[in-house]
Amino acid sequence: MLETPPMWFLALAFLGAIGPLVFIHEYGHYIVGRWFGIGAETFSIGFGREVAGWTDKRGTRWKIGWLPLGGYVRFTGDMNPASMGQNLDRLSPELRARSFHAKPVWQRALVVFAGPAANFLLAILIFAAFIAANGAPRTPAIVASVLPGSPAAQIGLQRGDRIVGIDDKEVRRFDDLADYSRLRPNEDVLLTIERQGRTFTASTRLAEVREADRFGQTYRVGRLGVATGQRVFEPVPAWLLVPEAVGITASTIENTAVGLWQIITGRRPLEELGGPIKMAQVAGQVASIGWFEFVQLIAFFSINLGFINLLPVPMLDGGHLALYAVEATRRRPLGARAQEWLFRGGFAALMTLMLVATLNDLASVGLWQTLGRLLG
Incomplete structure (x- = not known):
């Protein structure tokens, strides 16, 4: 049995895995927004106080926050990282033309979807490279x-x-x-x-x-x-590499959805839900085995990040897409107060989920057993 790597190695492996994935996700939002002429005020990897950053010639502040558990792009016209919009009437004509919320609903939907799509694309490219090098399982x-x-x-x-x-x-x-x-x-x-x-x-x-x-x-x-x-692994022609990789990605998304649904419906215990600590533990353990396995893990992490962000929960990309679907159906967006309450509810749900996952993580590393022995 292999020993679990030290904490510093787990932390480095976690940052080495999640940092690039968050960047890819947010860059998907950013680049599609640029294609549609939307201004970006902030591109942040991590939350909280800025640790390092710079401002480019377009006026976008690229920065790194001290809490490396996500990121965001704040587009022109956004009130906050959750992309709640300002009143467009208060913006100058120049800012209104570059505002995210002034764009047609289909453009906003594509900008939002581009983040998870970038994560799926990264996984497809990694799988395609592995299939090219090793063949496809047959x-x-x-x-x-x-x-x-x-x-x-x-x-x-x-x-x-x-x-x-x-x-x-x-x-x-x-x-x-x-x-x-x-x-x-x-x-x-x-x-x-x-x-x-x-x-x-x-x-x-x-x-x-x-x-x-x-x-x-x-x-x-x-x-x-x-x-x-x-x-058995069989060589795959170059023109079939991407379809093969897409198939593996689709199968992984399906398995992820099934596992989550089993937890929601009680067929799997809630204790199996993991969070950042568990991700760090897995990242460090896999990284200690080798680069090949670690890059494969990054592909699976990327798929999970894209999938989770597509869940129809306010604050996540899927929640925004659900609101845009309502807007497209009603021909007008929900009122600001309704959106605010939905985002508050989504934030509360995400924080509750994060708390449960963190408690599970702490249990998986033996914290509660250690405290019990110390207090006993």
């Missing part, structure tokens, strides 16, 4: 062995069976089966199986196992109980 979902007493054994799966579907999802490779099963411990699934030219279905309940990583941390996962042959 291990077929053909059973090489069955674990005795497992769900697979209970329904009579045999060596040589090909699993072509699980529930309503097509299984083209073994990773499809493994990823789907991993997220569904103790859940019933319906398998579609090919055996000697005959196709049939069988239902079973996936087992729940505790899987440990190389640092001794355990995770609750679902398991069917089959093994396949040697993992």
Whole structure:
């Protein structure tokens, strides 16, 4: 079992992962805003008091805040980093022409969507580079062995069976089966199986196992109980690299959505929700293994950052997009007071979520057990 790296290494790895991702996200907003002639007053990586910064020839203040847990672009006409708008009548004609809130709703929506899109694009480029270097996983979902007493054994799966579907999802490779099963411990699934030219279905309940990583941390996962042959990677033509990478990104987004929905609906415990401390721990551990693994982790972090920002919660990009959809439907935006209350509610929800995630993080690093021993 590997030892967890020291705290300073975890902190550096976290900053090395989240800093570039926040920059990419905010730069997506910024560059699309520039394309539409929107002025940017501030481009900030981090929140709070400015640690370092400079002002460019366009008048944009580029700065780094002391709290590295996000960032923002404050466009001309914004009252605050949440992009709540000022009364356009109070702006000069020159500022109004460059104001974010004076632009058509479709342009504002594209500017907002550009942040998460930039995160997804970064992940696609990373995956495409890895596929170009190593090939794409093509291990077929053909059973090489069955674990005795497992769900697979209970329904009579045999060596040589090909699993072509699980529930309503097509299984083209073994990773499809493994990823789907991993997220569904103790859940019933319906398998579609090919055996000697005959196709049939069988239902079973996936087992729940505790899987440990190389640092001794355990995770609750679902398991069917089959093994396949040697993992196969096949070369991919250059023109298929991006489609392959898009597929991996889409699958990761789907798995992230499923995991979040399971937490919301109570199928997974709230304790599995992690926050910045857990991210730092994972970043440091993966970075200690090697650069290859760390860059892969950055791709997954980038997808999660893009996905979370698209949730329809006020204060997040998805909340803004939801308001723009309402505005497009009503032909006018919601009133300022209604928007203010929505953003207050969104801020309260995000702070509550952050508190829960932080408490979970502190529990995962053993703080409560240590305090219990000291107080006991």
